[in-house]
Amino acid sequence: MYSSYILGSLLLLFSYTRPTNGCKGCVSLDEYNFDKIVSRFDAVLVKFDVAYPYGEKHDVFTKLAEELAQNDKLILAEVGVKDYGDKENEQLALKFGVGKDDLPAVRLFVKGKAPVEFAKSAEWTVDNLRNVVKDNTDIYLGLPGCLEKFDKLAMEFVNTGYKQKKLEEAQAKAAELTDKEKETAAVYLKYMSKIVETGSEFVTQELGRLKKILKEGKVNERKKTELSTRLNILRSFSLPRNEL
Numbered sequence: 001m002y003s004s005y006i007l008g009s010l011l012l013l014f015s016y017t018r019p020t021n022g023c024k025g026c027v028s029l030d031e032y033n034f035d036k037i038v039s040r041f042d043a044v045l046v047k048f049d050v051a052y053p054y055g056e057k058h059d060v061f062t063k064l065a066e067e068l069a070q071n072d073k074l075i076l077a078e079v080g081v082k083d084y085g086d087k088e089n090e091q092l093a094l095k096f097g098v099g100k101d102d103l104p105a106v107r108l109f110v111k112g113k114a115p116v117e118f119a120k121s122a123e124w125t126v127d128n129l130r131n132v133v134k135d136n137t138d139i140y141l142g143l144p145g146c147l148e149k150f151d152k153l154a155m156e157f158v159n160t161g162y163k164q165k166k167l168e169e170a171q172a173k174a175a176e177l178t179d180k181e182k183e184t185a186a187v188y189l190k191y192m193s194k195i196v197e198t199g200s201e202f203v204t205q206e207l208g209r210l211k212k213i214l215k216e217g218k219v220n221e222r223k224k225t226e227l228s229t230r231l232n233i234l235r236s237f238s239l240p241r242n243e244l
Contacts, residue, residue: 023058041075044074046106046109049104051082053078057124079093093105105120153169163196
């Protein structure tokens with residue numbers, strides 16, 4: 001019996017990692033495995049779409065899936081819905097309020113809670129999809145290049161009236177990190193120091209500067225990656241979303 005359980009788990013693991021329609025990091029769900037797989041995770045972000053999805057919205061979902069592929073508390077999944085032949089997964093989609101004219105549509109499934117709908121009127125961006133998870137779970141979703149412990153320190157730093165003290169605390173914690181982590185922590189510390197010196201307006205100004213450089217595209221790929229990481233770390237300082 002135990003060996004059968006192991007075999008079943010391995011088969012499910014295979015289905016977890018099976019790519020769908022070019023969506024790296026996505027899991028393919030259908031009427032038969034949906035409940036089995038969704039029930040095993042803290043949260044599952046599901047895109048209901050046509051059987052062979054394409055286009056900008058699909059690309060955005062794929063980008064987020066790749067970004068969060070290493071997160072063991074959350075998976076991103078796709079349900080391909082057909083309105084012809086056997087109409088595969090049509091009833092599954094309808095069960096969650098998704099009709100043919102609603103595709104593509106996203107639902108967040110969290111253990112013990114009703115599914116959360118990604119608003120039809122919302123713009124399909126990686127940030128907006130990520131925020132559905134952030135707003136409805138306690139799962140940490142760090143941006144590429146960020147450190148979880150320093151993201152939390154950044155939030156505490158922004159919300160405290162004793163910023164110099166929090167900066168010193170962050171400096172002490174940075175000394176305990178690995179060499180690779182210290183390189184990343186140094187960016188957090190630099191931003192904290194600038195905010196202490198010039199005030200919170202530094203964040204808005206630096207956001208604008210980095211976005212402008214990246215938008216102009218006059219930097220090589222290595223520099224682009226470096227600037228994107230700095231931008232992600234800067235976003236960790238809990239600004240209102242309309243400024244992100």
